Amino acid sequence: MSLMLRWTGTPPSTGRDRLVRLLEATTTPLLPADYLDIFAPLRSGTDLRARVLDVVPETRDAATIVLKPGADWTGHIPGQYVRIGVDVDGVRQWRAYSLTHGPRRDGSISVTVKAVPDGTVSPYLVHGLRPGTLVHLEQAAGEFVLTAAPDKLLFVTAGSGITPVIGMLRNLFPVTDQGVVHRQPRDITVVHVAPSRPDSIFIDNLEQLAAAGAIRLVARYDDEHGLLDVADLAGLVPDLAERTTYACGPTGLLDALQAHHDERGLALFTEQFRPAFVEPGEGGTVHFGGSDVTVEADGATPLLQAGEDAGVLMPSGCRMGVCFGCVVPLREGAVRDLRNGAVTTAVPGETDPAGVPIQTCISAAAGPCHIDL
Numbered sequence: 001m002s003l004m005l006r007w008t009g010t011p012p013s014t015g016r017d018r019l020v021r022l023l024e025a026t027t028t029p030l031l032p033a034d035y036l037d038i039f040a041p042l043r044s045g046t047d048l049r050a051r052v053l054d055v056v057p058e059t060r061d062a063a064t065i066v067l068k069p070g071a072d073w074t075g076h077i078p079g080q081y082v083r084i085g086v087d088v089d090g091v092r093q094w095r096a097y098s099l100t101h102g103p104r105r106d107g108s109i110s111v112t113v114k115a116v117p118d119g120t121v122s123p124y125l126v127h128g129l130r131p132g133t134l135v136h137l138e139q140a141a142g143e144f145v146l147t148a149a150p151d152k153l154l155f156v157t158a159g160s161g162i163t164p165v166i167g168m169l170r171n172l173f174p175v176t177d178q179g180v181v182h183r184q185p186r187d188i189t190v191v192h193v194a195p196s197r198p199d200s201i202f203i204d205n206l207e208q209l210a211a212a213g214a215i216r217l218v219a220r221y222d223d224e225h226g227l228l229d230v231a232d233l234a235g236l237v238p239d240l241a242e243r244t245t246y247a248c249g250p251t252g253l254l255d256a257l258q259a260h261h262d263e264r265g266l267a268l269f270t271e272q273f274r275p276a277f278v279e280p281g282e283g284g285t286v287h288f289g290g291s292d293v294t295v296e297a298d299g300a301t302p303l304l305q306a307g308e309d310a311g312v313l314m315p316s317g318c319r320m321g322v323c324f325g326c327v328v329p330l331r332e333g334a335v336r337d338l339r340n341g342a343v344t345t346a347v348p349g350e351t352d353p354a355g356v357p358i359q360t361c362i363s364a365a366a367g368p369c370h371i372d373l
Helices: 015-027 032-039 122-128 159-172 203-211 230-236 251-264 303-309
Strands: 049-059 062-069 081-088 091-098 109-114 134-137 152-158 187-194 216-221 244-249 268-272 284-289 293-297 327-337 343-346 356-359 363-372
Touching (some): 062 122, 081 122, 091 109, 091 159, 109 122, 152 159, 159 203, 159 244, 187 203, 244 251, 251 268, 293 303, 343 363, 356 363
Parallel strands (some): 152 187, 152 244
Antiparallel strands (some): 062 109, 081 091, 327 356
């Protein structure tokens, strides 16, 4: 006969549990992790960030930013993009940029940014960002990659549309002290369009690859050749019908190219740059996803209170921004942190598809926004 005992009380705390509670009590209202962020912001288990290692000018209005990602970075495939979050004038802004290298031995990554006139983020990244700065980072994403590419390729790029393609080319044809290394026998033609040669990002790299026989380069400059007409493509690339086309650039070019290739039954893969703008304001329409409730909220009322006043069942906790019991994803729009005025934005197609985490107890609407519950 055996005797079975069942424990129904609270499990005894371990030494580690007591130590954690002691640290939390000592550091309240902050958490121990907040202090670790100061000394080890790139450690495993924390929000993904990256440290700026270098900012290298490419043209008068473009620069390559070299980043050391945090320990939880999972890598990328050449051609993918990454979203970077920076605080500009108190507003956290997220933008997506193509990675311009393949995986590196030193673990660093790079993006190349062209400053948009009157833009908010790109001029800061090109002209204001300094080595040592920490930026927020998301894992790489995107389907514009050469996972099963055929041997004969055509790249059509315009302006900064060269950025994902140069990442693929650098991965296919590394450059060493001995020159360009031919890793794979591919037949590649690159039709690259830019306003002028001095404004052409990576033109030196492209010309070096062409001189080494790695690619055939067709450079088209608006000030020399006029605007590219896709109807002229067959003349520039005589064996166009034998090639699979990868194209990246502005919407107008890609739309014309899509119609051109569809008409001829040619294979085409595209990557389109999408402008993303959220203009923060004071208050706005708040939609609570999952509840079908939409309310007008002013810029001083916490979203938690606005939701509860409308009868929405909201997750909550301490109601002072400490316990994180009210964190929900912001799908779209802008909210303002009532403690420090910082604005967080979410842009479909730019920020994380799962949403940007916010605390509803200390955040108010800074324009129209959509949160999920």
